[in-house]
Amino acid sequence: MTTNHILTVENLTARFQTPDGEVAAVNNVNFHLDPGETLGVVGESGSGKTQIFMSIMGLLAKNGTSSGSVRYKDSEILNLPARELNKIRGVSMSMIFQDPMTSLNPYLKISKQMTEVLVEHRGMSEAEALKRAIAMLDRVGIPGAAQRVHMYPHEFSGGMRQRVMIAMALLCDPEVLIADEPTTALDVTVQAQILDLLRDLQKDFNTATVMITHDLGVVAGLCDRVMVMYGGRVVETGSVRDIYYDSHHPYTEGLLKSMPRIDHANEESLFAIPGQPPNLQNLPTGCAYQERCGYVMDRCCAERPVLTVFDQGRASACFREDGQ
Amino acid sequence: MTAITAHKPKKATSPILSVRDLKVHFSVPGKGLFAPDRKLRAVDGVNFDLYPGETLGVVGESGCGKSTLGRAILQLIPPSSGQVAWLGKDIVGAPHREMQPLRRDLQIIFQDPLASLNPRMTIGEIIAEPLVTHKPELGKDEIKVRVKRMMARVGLLPQMINRYPHEFSGGQCQRIGIARAMILEPKLIVCDEPVSALDVSIQAQIVNLLQELQREFDLSLIFISHDLSIVRHICHRIMVLYLGNVMELADRDSIYAAPRHPYTKALISAVPIPDPEIERNKERIVLTGDLPSPLSPPSGCVFRTRCPFAQDKCATASPTLDRVSETQEVACHFHDSIS
Numbered sequence: 007m008t009t010n011h012i013l014t015v016e017n018l019t020a021r022f023q024t025p026d027g028e029v030a031a032v033n034n035v036n037f038h039l040d041p042g043e044t045l046g047v048v049g050e051s052g053s054g055k056t057q058i059f060m061s062i063m064g065l066l067a068k069n070g071t072s073s074g075s076v077r078y079k080d081s082e083i084l085n086l087p088a089r090e091l092n093k094i095r096g097v098s099m100s101m102i103f104q105d106p107m108t109s110l111n112p113y114l115k116i117s118k119q120m121t122e123v124l125v126e127h128r129g130m131s132e133a134e135a136l137k138r139a140i141a142m143l144d145r146v147g148i149p150g151a152a153q154r155v156h157m158y159p160h161e162f163s164g165g166m167r168q169r170v171m172i173a174m175a176l177l178c179d180p181e182v183l184i185a186d187e188p189t190t191a192l193d194v195t196v197q198a199q200i201l202d203l204l205r206d207l208q209k210d211f212n213t214a215t216v217m218i219t220h221d222l223g224v225v226a227g228l229c230d231r232v233m234v235m236y237g238g239r240v241v242e243t244g245s246v247r248d249i250y251y252d253s254h255h256p257y258t259e260g261l262l263k264s265m266p267r268i269d270h271a272n273e274e275s276l277f278a279i280p281g282q283p284p285n286l287q288n289l290p291t292g293c294a295y296q297e298r299c300g301y302v303m304d305r306c307c308a309e310r311p312v313l314t315v316f317d318q319g320r321a322s323a324c325f326r327e328d329g330q
Numbered sequence: 331m332t333a334i335t336a337h338k339p340k341k342a343t344s345p346i347l348s349v350r351d352l353k354v355h356f357s358v359p360g361k362g363l364f365a366p367d368r369k370l371r372a373v374d375g376v377n378f379d380l381y382p383g384e385t386l387g388v389v390g391e392s393g394c395g396k397s398t399l400g401r402a403i404l405q406l407i408p409p410s411s412g413q414v415a416w417l418g419k420d421i422v423g424a425p426h427r428e429m430q431p432l433r434r435d436l437q438i439i440f441q442d443p444l445a446s447l448n449p450r451m452t453i454g455e456i457i458a459e460p461l462v463t464h465k466p467e468l469g470k471d472e473i474k475v476r477v478k479r480m481m482a483r484v485g486l487l488p489q490m491i492n493r494y495p496h497e498f499s500g501g502q503c504q505r506i507g508i509a510r511a512m513i514l515e516p517k518l519i520v521c522d523e524p525v526s527a528l529d530v531s532i533q534a535q536i537v538n539l540l541q542e543l544q545r546e547f548d549l550s551l552i553f554i555s556h557d558l559s560i561v562r563h564i565c566h567r568i569m570v571l572y573l574g575n576v577m578e579l580a581d582r583d584s585i586y587a588a589p590r591h592p593y594t595k596a597l598i599s600a601v602p603i604p605d606p607e608i609e610r611n612k613e614r615i616v617l618t619g620d621l622p623s624p625l626s627p628p629s630g631c632v633f634r635t636r637c638p639f640a641q642d643k644c645a646t647a648s649p650t651l652d653r654v655s656e657t658q659e660v661a662c663h664f665h666d667s668i669s
């Protein structure tokens with residue numbers, strides 16, 4: 007079957023072997039991405055957000071394995087050998103990493119790091135590649151790009167380094183851009199600049215974007231669709247409006263309610279989800295959210311709710327609505 | 331749910347803390363091998379009063395001097411000049427002998443909950459340590475009773491008293507830090523980004539705990555944060571710092587309803603709101619450029635290189651912090667014409 011999805015993920019699962027047992031980091035995740043679309047991935051620390059995309063990009067740590075299916079357009083790419091993956095990675099599909107130093111080599115000038123991929127994958131000459139690199143740095147708002155391209159990563163401020171990473175990710179006009187907490191370490195004023203930049207790029211190049219973040223404000227401003235993760239699973243998906251104005255899963259509801267708002271004078275104490283996020287090494291039988299959920303029923307502790315479509319483009323993994 | 335958020339503290343007649351023209355300058359090595367040291371003005375003339383039961387928020391971008399200010403107030407970093415009056419008495423440069431009893435009243439909690447706890451001590455020992463130091467007259471049993479009581483108060487199971495920090499989550503470690511800071515029933519706690527490292531759902535738990543403790547013990551808090559949404563929720567007054575200088579100091583309602591300084595306006599407008607309609611349609615002031623180096627701050631108004639309203643005067647004269655209403659002070663030459 008052909009679709010116009012640029013990325014189709016089915017039953018994606020990622021596991022890590024550790025001395026204390028297996029970590030079920032990603033479990034049966036399904037989603038797809040269309041050209042020009044922005045998907046927000048939200049959830050608590052350790053809920054599996056990053057590892058979904060590490061699996062897709064073939065970058066899981068050595069103790070990790072993934073299974074399921076990931077199709078880039080029509081070809082299966084999950085667990086391809088590095089040689090094959092490198093034709094896509096950083097070219098058609100780029101990732102901006104949570105930790106900038108994962109993708110920047112501290113000992114190499116930015117120029118070297120940026121031109122390499124162009125020479126290798128686009129067959130450009132060094133001079134052409136450098137010109138393209140400078141143009142890209144300029145495009146992401148690095149002042150004096152022609153000089154700065156010859157600097158080392160540590161000579162840039164945090165915000166500028168993040169922009170350099172975006173420029174690098176965009177060098178080959180990727181069709182898919184995966185941004186893992188690209189603004190979390192930045193000040194709000196710089197974050198606003200980077201978010202504007204991402205919005206502009208999307209308009210100009212129709213890039214399909216994945217935005218991984220724990221900031222529900224960022225998602226509200228940028229994303230078309232949202233996928234909410236809890237305990238290594240997707241617990242709710244929907245359009246950004248569905249999720250914010252009509253959330254169905256109790257965790258989504260709790261997350262939204264516990265955010266203090268800068269646009270409200272709230273005189274009450276904050277709503278707080280009780281308890282702790284679950285340990286992926288030792289999940290309870292049944293729903294992973296049961297210990298923190300205000301709607302928990304007997305069934306939730308015996309049986310695990312599966313993600314169920316209940317409306318066009320909407321799904322939730324919870325027994326609450328079945329019972330009613 | 332009870333209305334406890336940022337309840338107006340009863341204005342006591344005298345502040346417990348008065349900070350006057352406080353400066354902290356660091357000496358940093360020059361660029362060349364033999365270049366002279368350079369002066370970094372981390373905090374450059376800060377003034378404010380703090381009243382019992384009040385929470386002052388300190389906000390601003392990374393490197394603007396928030397932590398340095400908090401530590402200098404507690405004399406954990408020696409101020410370069412200025413005064414810090416605790417209950418009317420200047421404590422800058424006070425000898426150890428005089429500071430020691432005051433430490434009971436002045437506590438701090440840190441951003442990185444795990445890193446700030448000694449990994450080789452049990453959490454019982456960690457929480458008890460200030461008691462052992464400051465109230466050696468208490469017997470072992472009494473200390474244990476108080477530690478367990480405080481653990482229960484901050485939401486830790488008292489039977490975990492013999493566990494080690496690495497066995498706890500980030501949110502629980504922050505509860506341990508709070509229990510340790512609270513065990514002497516201090517009058518002031520400097521909270522340096524206490525919830526920044528925590529997940530949204532855990533942040534709310536800790537913010538609520540701090541507010542309950544404040545009400546119960548009439549605590550004053552200095553709440554350092556870069557999250558202006560949380561600051562709006564927890565603080566009574568807010569100080570906006572930029573390169574070690576106060577840009578605006580105002581009551582919470584004034585500053586969020588009508589910020590007067592261009593930097594405050596930009597900061598507030600840059601905070602994403604978790605509501606798609608509002609977030610996509612709100613007006614934003616996007617600042618251009620990066621924070622200048624604190625080693626060579628701009629002349630005149632330190633904000634001028636990023637200020638959309640800067641004029642010639644801003645490069646030559648530095649604005650003073652002027653009172654523009656009963657509840658609001660602003661450092662901008664043109665605060666009248668631009669608001």
Ligand SMILES: Nc1ncnc2c1ncn2[C@@H]1O[C@H](COP(=O)(O)OP(=O)(O)OP(=O)(O)O)[C@@H](O)[C@H]1O
Binds near residue numbers: 051068
């Ligand atoms: N190499 C590894 N070995 C064992 N467990 C791992 C490894 N890498 C990740 N994990 C575990 O996998 C789970 C999911 O991790 P992931 O990095 O996807 O979280 P995340 O949702 O991105 O969190 P954060 O918001 O903190 O970045 C976590 O419990 C993490 O501890």
Ligand SMILES: Nc1ncnc2c1ncn2[C@@H]1O[C@H](COP(=O)(O)OP(=O)(O)OP(=O)(O)O)[C@@H](O)[C@H]1O
Binds near residue numbers: 357358393396
């Ligand atoms: N011991 C020191 N020696 C030299 N410079 C220092 C020292 N401590 C801090 N600074 C500098 O003083 C300035 C203020 O630092 P401070 O840590 O107070 O900022 P902050 O507002 O707390 O930032 P953040 O939000 O990143 O925690 C920075 O430029 C910092 O590099």
Ligand code: SF4
Binds near residue numbers: 294295299301324
């Ligand atoms: S399945 Fe049960 S415990 Fe899980 S979220 Fe729904 S109601 Fe709560």
Ligand code: SF4
Binds near residue numbers: 635637644663
């Ligand atoms: S004094 Fe000038 S540069 Fe400074 S904030 Fe006011 S208008 Fe802007």
Ligand SMILES: [Mg+2]
Binds near residue numbers: 055056057104186
């Ligand atoms: Mg992650």
Ligand SMILES: [Mg+2]
Binds near residue numbers: 396397398
């Ligand atoms: Mg700090």
